[in-house]
Amino acid sequence: MIESISLRSIGVISSAQLELGPGFTALTGETGAGKTMVLTGLGLLLGDRADSSAVRRGEQQLFVEGRLHSSNSELLAQLAELGAEVTAGEILVNRSVSADGRSRAAIGGASVPISTLSEIADQLVAVHGQSDQIRLRSTSQQRQALDEFAGEKLAEVLSAYKTSFRQHQELTARLERMRSASSLDAQRLALVKQQIVELSAANMSVGELIEIEEKINRLSNVESLRQIATLAHDRLVSEEGEAAVSMIAMARKSLESASDARLNALAQLAADSAAIAADLATELASFLSDLEADPQQLEILMSRKAELIGLERSYGRSNDELVGYLPQLQAELLDLDSSDEQLERLEMQLAASESQIGQLANEITRHRSSAATALSERVAHELTGLAMAGSSLEVRLTPLAEFETSGRDRVEFLLAAHAGAEPRPLGKGASGGELSRIMLAIELVLASGQELPSMIFDEVDAGVGGAAALELGKRLKELSKSTQVIVVTHLPQVAALADRQIAVSKDSSGEITSSSVRELTGSERVAELARMLSGNSDSEVARQHAEELLNSPN
Numbered sequence: 001m002i003e004s005i006s007l008r009s010i011g012v013i014s015s016a017q018l019e020l021g022p023g024f025t026a027l028t029g030e031t032g033a034g035k036t037m038v039l040t041g042l043g044l045l046l047g048d049r050a051d052s053s054a055v056r057r058g059e060q061q062l063f064v065e066g067r068l069h070s071s072n073s074e075l076l077a078q079l080a081e082l083g084a085e086v087t088a089g090e091i092l093v094n095r096s097v098s099a100d101g102r103s104r105a106a107i108g109g110a111s112v113p114i115s116t117l118s119e120i121a122d123q124l125v126a127v128h129g130q131s132d133q134i135r136l137r138s139t140s141q142q143r144q145a146l147d148e149f150a151g152e153k154l155a156e157v158l159s160a161y162k163t164s165f166r167q168h169q170e171l172t173a174r175l176e177r178m179r180s181a182s183s184l185d186a187q188r189l190a191l192v193k194q195q196i197v198e199l200s201a202a203n204m205s206v207g208e209l210i211e212i213e214e215k216i217n218r219l220s221n222v223e224s225l226r227q228i229a230t231l232a233h234d235r236l237v238s239e240e241g242e243a244a245v246s247m248i249a250m251a252r253k254s255l256e257s258a259s260d261a262r263l264n265a266l267a268q269l270a271a272d273s274a275a276i277a278a279d280l281a282t283e284l285a286s287f288l289s290d291l292e293a294d295p296q297q298l299e300i301l302m303s304r305k306a307e308l309i310g311l312e313r314s315y316g317r318s319n320d321e322l323v324g325y326l327p328q329l330q331a332e333l334l335d336l337d338s339s340d341e342q343l344e345r346l347e348m349q350l351a352a353s354e355s356q357i358g359q360l361a362n363e364i365t366r367h368r369s370s371a372a373t374a375l376s377e378r379v380a381h382e383l384t385g386l387a388m389a390g391s392s393l394e395v396r397l398t399p400l401a402e403f404e405t406s407g408r409d410r411v412e413f414l415l416a417a418h419a420g421a422e423p424r425p426l427g428k429g430a431s432g433g434e435l436s437r438i439m440l441a442i443e444l445v446l447a448s449g450q451e452l453p454s455m456i457f458d459e460v461d462a463g464v465g466g467a468a469a470l471e472l473g474k475r476l477k478e479l480s481k482s483t484q485v486i487v488v489t490h491l492p493q494v495a496a497l498a499d500r501q502i503a504v505s506k507d508s509s510g511e512i513t514s515s516s517v518r519e520l521t522g523s524e525r526v527a528e529l530a531r532m533l534s535g536n537s538d539s540e541v542a543r544q545h546a547e548e549l550l551n552s553p554n
Contacts, residue, residue, distance in 0.1 A: 001454050001484045002125065003090075005045065005066045007517070009059040011037035016517035018502055024480035026495040027488045028528060029504035035488050038504060038517060039458060042066075044095045046125055047118025050103035065094040068124055075123050082116070084108025091124075093117070125454045143411035145446055146395060150371035157367060158407070161360040165405060168353040174335065175346045189336040192329050195315075199326045202311055209308050209319040212301050219298040229284050236281040245281065248274040357403055364407040368397055372411075375445060382441035385475065387468035390419035393442065413442070437464075437472070444475055447482040454484040461491040473497040492532040496549035503528050526550065 372395035529546035
């Protein structure tokens with residue numbers, strides 16, 4: 001939404017501040033008063049091409065600044081990437097154009113190219129006029145609008161289709177890669193097979209090399225270890241009875257024979273100590289037995305260590321990394337192995353995938369066709385109320401040669417300007433005012449509860465009068481419930497229905513013509529509507545009619 005816009009030194013406008021806000025805003029004024037300059041300023045703010053002739057005579061540059069608001073999280077994230085400062089969704093945009101044609105733009109204090117400004121603005125505001133771009137300017141946007149109109153049922157099928165389409169693309173890429181295997185691929189295939197055989201035969205395990213090195217270290221010092229373990233064992237258990245186990249046993253008996261309760265209690269501690277000493281002696285005996293178990297074990301371990309270290313050097317990876325590398329090689333083999341069996345399996349999967357996305361694409365087309373008919377009928381109804389009876393919108397679906405991310409339909413909006421006319425693409429078969437009304441009719445139908453960009457309509461009332469003018473105003477009012485609507489209008493029936501009315505007036509008393517821009521309230525608004533009705537703001541009849549328009553129920 002555009003919350004406000006400031007204009008300085010642009011055409012006949014020296015300085016102006018417009019507070020817009022939500023809902024329906026009508027911009028009025030006599031022909032030549034400067035409404036075009038307001039629209040020019042808005043256009044510059046939205047990324048239009050700069051024209052130095054718009055700089056007010058005698059000034060060095062024009063300057064336009066707008067305060068906009070958006071809750072679109074994707075857009076706000078995009079602005080953050082640009083370095084723009086955005087507070088609570090409020091976006092400050094400014095544009096300057098110098099008298100020599102140089103142009104600068106900034107969003108949230110960050111300088112940006114004009115193309116970026118235009119890209120951002122397209123997501124915030126849609127301008128409908130004879131010389132302006134329209135929101136639905138491309139077939140992709142028209143398809144997106146139709147899909148949104150179709151609702152949840154189509155959205156569910158589209159989601160399933162997109163998932164299947166991605167899988168189909170992955171299968172296609174994999175099959176093409178296998179079919180076009182180069183000699184380099186063949187060399188890699190041979191190497192991978194050789195490495196898989198080699199690593200599989202090695203049968204390594206995580207931590208194996210460290211464990212082997214510990215065993216080798218122990219066996220390399222076997223004599224020293226035997227002496228230490230034997231001495232410890234003998235000191236615990238010996239035939240002479242001077243060993244620790246025997247001595248502790250004797251101590252226990254002495255303590256048990258004492259008549260003192262405290263010494264009797266210590267006897268149990270002595271018994272526990274004797275058990276621990278006996279267990280230690282048993283473990284030492286087992287250790288000594290293992291040292292004698294296999295005299296050739298050291299040689300076997302040294303050979304295994306040499307094998308593992310050789311593999312580490314050959315692959316440039318540690319022992320533990322090689323354990324995880326084998327599954328990677330096996331997965332790579334599946335991609336590189338272009339055997340007939342593998343190709344046949346992938347071709348079958350691809351055929352099944354094509355069948356699935358074909359079925360989903362057909363279902364998408366059915367939903368779109370139904371929505372296209374409903375959209376055309378509802379737009380035709382709106383056009384009748386906008387004094388374009390006989391005009392019709394055709395939503396044409398054309399099959400594409402290939403599946404695409406969005407299905408297999410080319411969607412195009414075509415307009416038949418009158419009964420019997422050949423439908424033509426939007427913008428090619430209508431005048432500026434007709435195009436604005438066509439877009440209004442389409443937007444009214446598409447609005448159905450969804451949030452749309454702010455919309456600016458210029459020349460929407462061209463060729464409209466009487467009851468049709470009132471209907472036009474009511475439809476703009478209805479659209480403003482879903483989005484901010486700004487309309488440049490000559491019709492009092494339209495302006496009277498607006499939530500606010502801003503007038504552009506011209507003063508030619510000085511050497512340089514100047515225009516002022518201000519919001520009208522109370523009697524000023526009555527006077528402006530009276531002028532629009534009769535050309536005379538002082539006409540009592542016109543003022544009564546103006547008050548009647550303002551006070552009539554919407």
